[in-house]
Amino acid sequence: MNDSRPIRAKSGTNHEGTSAHNRRVMIDALRVNGALSRADLARATRLTKQTVSNIIEELERDGLVSSQEAVRRGRGQPATPYRLVPEGAFAIGLQIDRHVTRAVAVDLVGSVLVRDEAGLPPGGPSNGTRVILDLVAGVRSKLAGIVQQSEKRLVGLGAAMPGPFGVAGSGDDPWMMEAWQKFPLLETLTAGTGLDVGLQNDAAAAATAERMVGAAHGLDHAVCLFVGYGIGAGLILNGELYRGTNGNAGEIGMALLFADGKSTPLEHRASLASLYQHLSVDPADPHLHARINDLALRGDQSIRAWVEAAAVDLRWSIHLIETLFDPQTVILCGSAPEALVNRLIAAIGPLLPSIAERRGRTLPRLQPGMADPWSVALGAAAGPISRAFDPRFAAILKDSIQS
Amino acid sequence: MNDSRPIRAKSGTNHEGTSAHNRRVMIDALRVNGALSRADLARATRLTKQTVSNIIEELERDGLVSSQEAVRRGRGQPATPYRLVPEGAFAIGLQIDRHVTRAVAVDLVGSVLVRDEAGLPPGGPSNGTRVILDLVAGVRSKLAGIVQQSEKRLVGLGAAMPGPFGVAGSGDDPWMMEAWQKFPLLETLTAGTGLDVGLQNDAAAAATAERMVGAAHGLDHAVCLFVGYGIGAGLILNGELYRGTNGNAGEIGMALLFADGKSTPLEHRASLASLYQHLSVDPADPHLHARINDLALRGDQSIRAWVEAAAVDLRWSIHLIETLFDPQTVILCGSAPEALVNRLIAAIGPLLPSIAERRGRTLPRLQPGMADPWSVALGAAAGPISRAFDPRFAAILKDSIQS
DNA sequence: CTCATTAAGTCAAGTGTCTTGACTTATTAC
DNA sequence: GTAATAAGTCAAGACACTTGACTTAATGAG
Known part of the structure; x- marks a missing residue:
């Protein structure tokens, strides 16, 4: 029996975890397959028709999915397909590169709605933070001008920059990337935007983008x-x-x-x-x-x-x-x-x-x-979308179920 | 809407998935921390005391955990620590190497109870299958001689052999490993033993062993x-x-x-x-x-x-x-x-x-x-134990909840 | 020595989410 | 026209976690 040593254990789960997972599985299925009826979803996810109906109803209320016209597929009642509503959620993606920073606003299906970039002044974070926060604020307000209620549906801000993180650099660093890598970026962005902020390196962001739309x-x-x-x-x-x-x-x-x-x-x-x-x-x-x-x-x-x-x-x-x-x-x-x-x-x-x-x-x-200068920013934005809507182990566990 | 194309989706989950996960989380916590009271487990897993009590009671009925003497830790009622019961489950591990095959029987905590080896005759699977099945049967019956009810608590047979699998080899292959790699080993072992069989390469088996006891x-x-x-x-x-x-x-x-x-x-x-x-x-x-x-x-x-x-x-x-x-x-x-x-x-x-x-x-x-000729066989056996008892995403999903 | 305090653990009722099975609706095939 | 087929709903039920009060058993302050 250990007395003071911290006890390491994985988190358990409960009904909410189950429900959260099943919601994510529905969204994932619609994302991968395009549009599916409730019966299709029930078969694919191995849940019952009733459960699927309840979840779809809830997702529809939340504005994440919507029905399309019923299609006849032979005998039986025609199926009503559901698809993801692009305007169901938004995220801001931010790329911090050596001499430029880019920000985009994307929707639930990964379409880029707003994009903007700015030059990064030399001097690393001390000079660049202001530029970045202004850029993000600009993209955010442009998004609000395009779609209603975008702020309510903003799931987070994803940032991407070259790695590695937390490692002593090689020395030759004219763009101060090392300074950026050590800078408390997450905290600064969280404080400056009030959003849920995530950070990944640019290769990871590119992969996230390829997974969502590539x-x-x-x-x-x-x-x-x-x-x-x-x-x-x-x-x-x-x-x-x-x-x-x-x-x-x-x-x-x-x-x-x-x-x-x-x-x-x-x-x-x-x-x-x-x-x-x-x-x-x-x-x-x-x-x-x-x-x-x-x-x-x-x-x-x-x-x-x-x-x-x-x-x-x-x-x-x-x-x-x-x-x-x-x-x-x-x-x-x-x-x-x-x-x-x-x-x-x-x-x-x-x-x-x-x-x-x-x-x-x-x-x-x-x-x-994608060979697009904006793909890293897109992937950065895809991070929060994925965290919020993709099925994953951590999302089931009790300590990760948020509002 | 796709008509005939197969629909790809992740599986949903339900109460049984939740329960299965929480059981695994308890077992994992006891494996990592040695012995914990119900209150410890509740804190560590973020489940309620009541839930932990119910699960521990069930695990005790199943013979997987047992209580130790209560320990006083300051004020308050003394805590009753629980630990894993080594005899709660067994698995057979099988290593197929170039000129030798080894089999072990291990228990829930990774102790090797029986070990045996045999030379593999040249000629690959056509000559070796009999030797392997005999070796496994021997280890299995020796295990049955040491512990009561071992057969009922046998969760599976893990096999390990050099990879890679399913790839055309380099040609110089005096030990016919390539023939083994292409041989329907899983089916043969399943048919020959009636057990749940898994297969991994020897490096993976070594890693599995290091994770369980190393x-x-x-x-x-x-x-x-x-x-x-x-x-x-x-x-x-x-x-x-x-x-x-x-x-x-x-x-x-x-x-x-x-x-x-x-x-x-x-x-x-x-x-x-x-x-x-x-x-x-x-x-x-x-x-x-x-x-x-x-x-x-x-x-x-x-x-x-x-x-x-x-x-x-x-x-x-x-x-x-x-x-x-x-x-x-x-x-x-x-x-x-x-x-x-x-x-x-x-x-x-x-x-x-x-x-x-x-x-x-x-x-x-x-x-x-571990630098032990038996570590690969141990890791092979650790595979089924891990599949049966460790928390993992797949174990929560509906299509993986078995009896 | 006594009693408030602290902590482990139980009891019983409550809640949320999935499941079950019967039923309704809508279409096609014969 | 009618049987067969499939989508989807309804209402009751089952299961597993949660809640909050309670019991038990120890410590430590006065």
Whole structure:
């Protein structure tokens, strides 16, 4: 018997946990399958027709689902399909990048309703906090101008920025990302907005976005390889984003490659940072994105050389991800110019042989994801939506059932 | 509305799911904390005293927990602690290795009660199935001779063998492991024993063992790096073994290393197979384990050379695991001779800098695990125990609540 | 020594959520 | 036209957790 040592145990559950889970399962089923009748839902979730009816009625009252016109499907009474109501909930997503910050407002089904961005002044959090809070406030009020009652249906604010979190940095940090990573961002945003705030790294945000509206939609095991200024992996395992002990799972950019007798982090070889260095350009140039897209389109020789080299490392990364995570698919996404991503994908194939090569595959081993500068902000916003509405273990437990 | 396309949805839950979860939570709390009173359990699980009382009463009736003598802890009525009853449940674990098969019977708390092994004749499953079924039957009847009613309390048979599963092999396969991996082992064992059968790879089994009785006890995020004939990683993520889409997650042995301009699987450089090749010994020699232990103890030069080289690759592997999974700790275990493991651990340190280096760590980044030839069989047996008694998401859902 | 205080645990009634089985409604197939 | 089929509702029932008062048994202050 231990006297003073804290007792560690998982939380129990009760009726409310059951109910909360079943509500989430309904919403998830509608999200994945589009529109379903109560009878469809009952069969799919293994609940009774009556239970489904009660829950759907409640969700309809809450404005989260609505009925469509009845459809005849052979004998029997026609079915009344229900679908998610996009305006049923909203979330704000915030991306904090090196020299820019972006915010979006998205709805329950992941449509971006408002987007706005602002330059981040040098100096890290001390100068940037004001800009960010203003940006968020602006997006929020624009959302309120578009839809009624948006504030009441706002489930939270999701923030995304490059990881890793809580780790001493490498030193070369012209954009003060390290300062941001150590800054009490959650507390500041919570205090400044009054919203429920979540934080994830940009690769995780990209994965969350892909799961809500992209190539990972409806998948339970998928990994997003995110090529941005750095490189990271967003992990969808068992249908949930996996964060690890300290929210740093998937930081593949710090994986070490051995070449020429010394070890180099993947990040130094396959990332936009490495491209900028290869091209000797100024990463702070606001037109860089467009210029690189142009160069990639034109088949610039210097870009081609970098693409060839990076493709070797990305091919290895994909093989490693397949080997360690055994996902249904790997998604290549990033905040890179689209033409560059296309060249990369072309250069990566064919993939290395791996355990992912098996008979009966239906999904490609590698799929392109969103290559949109706004996808990280979208994923950041998808975080709160997912936390509020997706079925997950933690949502059943007693200590997580909130109003 | 989709007409014929199958509807994908997660399963709902009901009272039985709630109850099943709460029972598991109690058992888990007792397993992690040793012995707890009802009031302790109520506080830890956030359930009411009454609910805990009811569940404990039921578990006591089922023979899974029992009360100990009341202890006085200051004012108030003395608390009556409850503990797990080891004889409350049993499981059989089966390890299928290249030239040997081992079986154990373990109880609810992971004590090995019976162990037995047999040589596996060449020829793969066609010749080996009989041997395995006889071995299991023998262990089962010995267990029945030691404890009363063991058959009624047998929750299942767990099998473990080298992975990966369902993948075309490399070709050089003198022990027909590939034939085993393709063989319908689950069906054969189910038919031959009448038990509920599970299958995992040996690294996963080692991780399951470490979680039940070893260095990962009570941890929710841990990775076991398992060095055996091959090398693999067993992943404990969010308190559960992670299997991936096809049960092949963690097969780190197939990760590629680049050296001398060509790529080599980790397995070819840091595994007993590579040691055997380095020493030019016959892997089928039954005394090999003892001989290598001897050589390692004596500081044999050839062994030292291999250890030095393997340590470099293992150091890299640990760094990679920390980078991708962000675990609380990494556990080095394996079916290697103890003296060899000790030499390896000594040679691996100090670890490479990684995101795992952070202020406030309480656990070592690397811990030694069990280095016992029986640990894989133990972990195989721990699988069914865990499936039957540990809290997990799937156990709450309606389609998984069995008698 | 006495008694207020504290804490463990029980009792019995209450509540919330899912289940059951019969019933109604609406359509198709023969 | 009628039987078969399927969606969906109604009302009662079952199950498991919760509530609040109560009992039991110890400590510690006066």
